[in-house]
Structures are given as C-alpha cells and as structure tokens.
Amino acid sequence: QVTLRESGPALVKPTQTLTLTCTFSGFSLSTSGMCVSWVRQPPGKALEWLALIDWDDDKYYSTSLKTRLTISKDTSKNQVVLTMTNMDPVDTATYYCARIGSSSWYVFDYWGQGTLVTVSS
C-alpha cells in the first residue's frame, strides 16, 4: 500500500527558507521509473508543479522557481526533501508530494494529504 506524508513548518517568515519532507512507503525510489514530485496549491487556486526527483537521482524544477528550489532524496529513509529559499507571502499554499509510478505516463498516481504553509511575519 503506497502512502506519502508531508511534514514541515506551518508558518515561515518572509525571506526564510522552507524545508519540507515527504516520507513515503509502499514503493522504493530506487526502482526504475519511480519519481517523487512536489506540487503546491495556493488557497482557492490551481495546482502548480514545483520539482521532481527520479530513481536515477535526476532532478527537475519549475522554470519559474528554479533558482529557489532544491530537491533531494534519501533512499534508505524513504524520504524526499524540498527546500525553497527566500519565502514570500505569495508562497502561502498547501504543498503536496506525489508519486509518479510509471515512466510511460508521467502522472501522479498517489498523493500525500498536503501540508499548509503560511508565509507571514
């Protein structure tokens, strides 16, 4: 049974760095084709893809946020970490981690429940 769970601070101040951890089970990120991604959703708005790391440790980022994002994995701990620097109130959103389970279709077949991050002084 595949599960993912996000953890991290609920509140960060402007200019601070956000660190979020996705802890997953039921699959291995060392299996060919597996990827874990981060997606966010500001309150009342649409989904936005942020970053992705694959089984081969290749990392990809949203063009608009590339300079602020870093994604990494710890396969032994079944964790993926996302850091976002220079946080701003517009970054207030629910942050989801999600799995891509196939290299044939890059779609998100399992999601965490999301964690709401508020950026405010």
Place this chain on the structure above:
Amino acid sequence: AIQLTQSPSSLSASVGDRVTITCRASQGISSALAWYQQKPGKAPKLLIYDASSLESGVPSRFSGSGSGTDFTLTISSLQPEDFATYYCQQFNSYPALTFGGGTKVEIK
C-alpha cells in the same frame, strides 16, 4: 511552456446530468494528458491518464477523449460524490509538467 486552458471554469449541474469539461493545450501534446478530481480539503485523485485510460478503481461513468490540443472529460451521469474540482495535467513536455486552471462542478 505548454499552457492548459480549461473551460468552463465552473458549472452547475444536477444529479444524473451528463457533464463535459474541456482542456485545450497551447501546442500539440499527443495523448499525454491526465485528469484529476479534487474535493475540498483533499489531495487530487487521478481519474484518467494517457487522455482516455481509466485509472483502476475509477467508476466507468468517467471517460476521457482527445489528442493533440483538444481534450474532454465526460461524466456520463453525475453522482452526488462527483461534485468537486477537476484538473487536467500534461506530461508531453516532461519533465516540465503543467496543470490546467481547474473546473469546479457545483450542484444546481
């Protein structure tokens, strides 16, 4: 970057209605499109992948069609549990993945 435009942004429908949501890509994406359902306070749920393939466990009243730039999600007979927001997502330009703006299906 490939943009996805969904229409309408919201609609009102009754239980039993046939509902169609469209997603238009800014350039051709073959059949590299997925549809998700999201209920308030919940994570999105995958419904359709590869434009028309039904994800396991998803009711058959959901169907997807299209290729190139124009896609549709159809709910053949709307059920009470289907009131939600629906998103399309393209993966043709992997790893640059994008979502549409969403379509909210409300009760008439």
